Amino acid sequence: MTNIFVANLDFGITSEDLKATFSQFGIVEYAHVVYDNKTKKSKGYGYVEMPEESDANNAVAALHGIEVNGRILDIKIATPKDQRVKSPKPSKSDKPKFNKFNKEDGFKSKRPFNSESSYNKDYSSFNKEKKEDTVKVKENRVMRPRRKRMGE
Numbered sequence: 283m284t285n286i287f288v289a290n291l292d293f294g295i296t297s298e299d300l301k302a303t304f305s306q307f308g309i310v311e312y313a314h315v316v317y318d319n320k321t322k323k324s325k326g327y328g329y330v331e332m333p334e335e336s337d338a339n340n341a342v343a344a345l346h347g348i349e350v351n352g353r354i355l356d357i358k359i360a361t362p363k364d365q366r367v368k369s370p371k372p373s374k375s376d377k378p379k380f381n382k383f384n385k386e387d388g389f390k391s392k393r394p395f396n397s398e399s400s401y402n403k404d405y406s407s408f409n410k411e412k413k414e415d416t417v418k419v420k421e422n423r424v425m426r427p428r429r430k431r432m433g434e
Contacts, residue, residue: 283311284338285360286330291315292351293324304330307344308337329360 288300301313312331315324332338338359346357 284332284335285362286332286338286342287327287358287360288330289327289356289358290353291324291326291328291355292353293326294351295324295328297328300328300330303345304332304341307341308332308334 286304291300295315297313297315300315301310304310304313309332310330311333313328314330315328317324330341332341342357342359345355348355
């Protein structure tokens with residue numbers, strides 16, 4: 283038994299159409315177009331099962347790349363699940379790194395506004411006197427006990 287994966291099907295093609303197309307090349311045990319459970323519409327791919335491997339290979343060679351209803355078919359011999367190569371899962375190092383401003387590290391804007399930027403250094407001299415005054419006010423501030431709230 284050889285399973286064939288048929289992709290890029292027109293959404294109007296049924297399982298019977300698929301079986302009729304592949305039966306030109308030999309006996310078709312099973313033909314199935316996959317449908318979405320919620321919408322009941324075709325997902326655009328299906329499977330065909332043929333008992334003879336040579337018939338399946340002939341069908342793949344003849345039908346792969348042909349145009350049906352404006353769509354070019356992509357037909358392959360299906361690989362069993364246990365023999366498929368698993369795609370690697372992304373590791374932590376593959377994810378983009380973000381700084382505290384939710385921007386990717388390595389990104390430099392034209393006018394950065396962080397504390398080390400030249401933009402802030404250029405304009406910080408205008409507020410130097412005010413900064414010194416606010417520091418003095420904080421130093422001279424006296425701590426007082428909290429007032430009691432009514433009802434306490």
